[in-house]
Amino acid sequence: MKPLILVSNDDGITSKGILTLINVMKTLGDVIVVAPDGPQSGMGHAITVGETLRLEENFIFEGVKAYECSGTPADCVKMARHFVLKGQRQPDVVVSGVNHGSNTSISVLYSGTMSAAIEGAIEGTPAIGFSLCDFSHDADFSHAEEYIRKITKQVLDKGLPKGIALNVNFPPKRNEAIKGIRLCRQANAKWVEEFDERYDPNGRRYFWMAGNFVNFDKGEDNDEWAIANNYVSVVPCQFDLTAHQALPVLNELWDII
Template sequence: MKKQHSRPNILVVNDDGITAPGIKNLIEAVKELGNVVVVAPDGPQSGMGHAITIGKPMRFNKVDLYEGVEMYKCSGTPVDCVKLAVNKIFKGKKPDLCVSGINHGLNNSINVIYSGTMSAAVEGAIEGIPSIGFSLDDYAEEADFSHCLKYVKSIAQQVLDNGLPQATLLNVNFPKGNGIKGIKICRQANAKWAEEFDERQDPYGRPYYWLTGVFQNNDKGEDTDVWALDHGYVSVVPVQFDLTAHHAIPLLNSWTFND
């Protein structure tokens, strides 16, 4: 069991940008738990997944947005923010916790693959830092995060007190509204986006496309993140970044390959 004997250092990141309301609320939720350092993109980076900046320079500047909080804005991706924080701010001495969000919009089910919020948390876990991604089922700029904060603080405190299994992080999603019934530990639902591309024409008659789609849940289980959120619970899914399909290895070993 991991015990903190001094005030822990907490890295706060996001993908909606350093001025997003979600990160302000995340800072408020965790600042009593430790020394907060914020590194966030200088603008929205939603849907960036685990992208990193290669082949062009990044800007990394200190800013003063919230009193008593050390903050930096970065021209790169959410994952870049974590990498820069570890290397340039903490200088290899890892923070005790990395929290990402609070994202405007859910990152449940397959969304975890595309999410910049969750990829920042994954990068934290790759660096050996206990990490959590937080998201809310509300895309509005004026979204109300107030009902999330006590759960953010409680979950973050549990991770600080107990640590997480190696190579594991948490994906936490909040339903919209004040009627939260509690927390459910879940698995990721088997759900996906049925995507379409809306074709339009610019003033010169050239086609361009908007990505649209409908979220389809093919999983009827009552132990999934989709079910929990639909029924008013906070969903907490343990996530790993080892993408090996271990159950498929015996099948592949049964195949005959030509040398």
């Protein structure tokens, strides 16, 4: 039996990146799509509570059952499992993306792409978020396709350790071919924001979030290094946020326990 592959993303169901992902997945198994009906970038692991959700069938992908959802990427994966596929066969893998833009290092926290993958992992399904380090609307994904296929096939064949989703980033299209795949840790880097202050036509102040990405990491075992050196970066990500190593430290340090 062909594997069942659930596809979602955060750029919305009409993005070029999800079309790339669907086309590769069709070569590997049966595909079902539940994706946001519009852009949901930067949504982190948001879910829709206190508001209603819409879900409509969508007919843009030939031969693929697809739904568009008014919610976040995490909502989409929840609705796929607990409504669309309720009582039916569940997916063998959840894939998300391909995101238009980098989700390396700290961006994994803000990433809607990765929240869909992590939601899959929470449910015990192997899951992968794919991102291309090129924010253009018409980005060239062609050099990534072979790697998307290879990595997904490997995960389908061999599974993933429990509680893990993969954060896969591709370098932008360059003249030279991608050098290969690197297993990495999340780089130590962050955004330094600046708020661009403006006034609307009514004289009321508003802001745009802007800023610069600063990489503090000098290592060669992290995702920023891999992308800068034209490798595909693969970071296994966990949803247990416990800093286990800090427990004995705090136990020693504190006098209120």
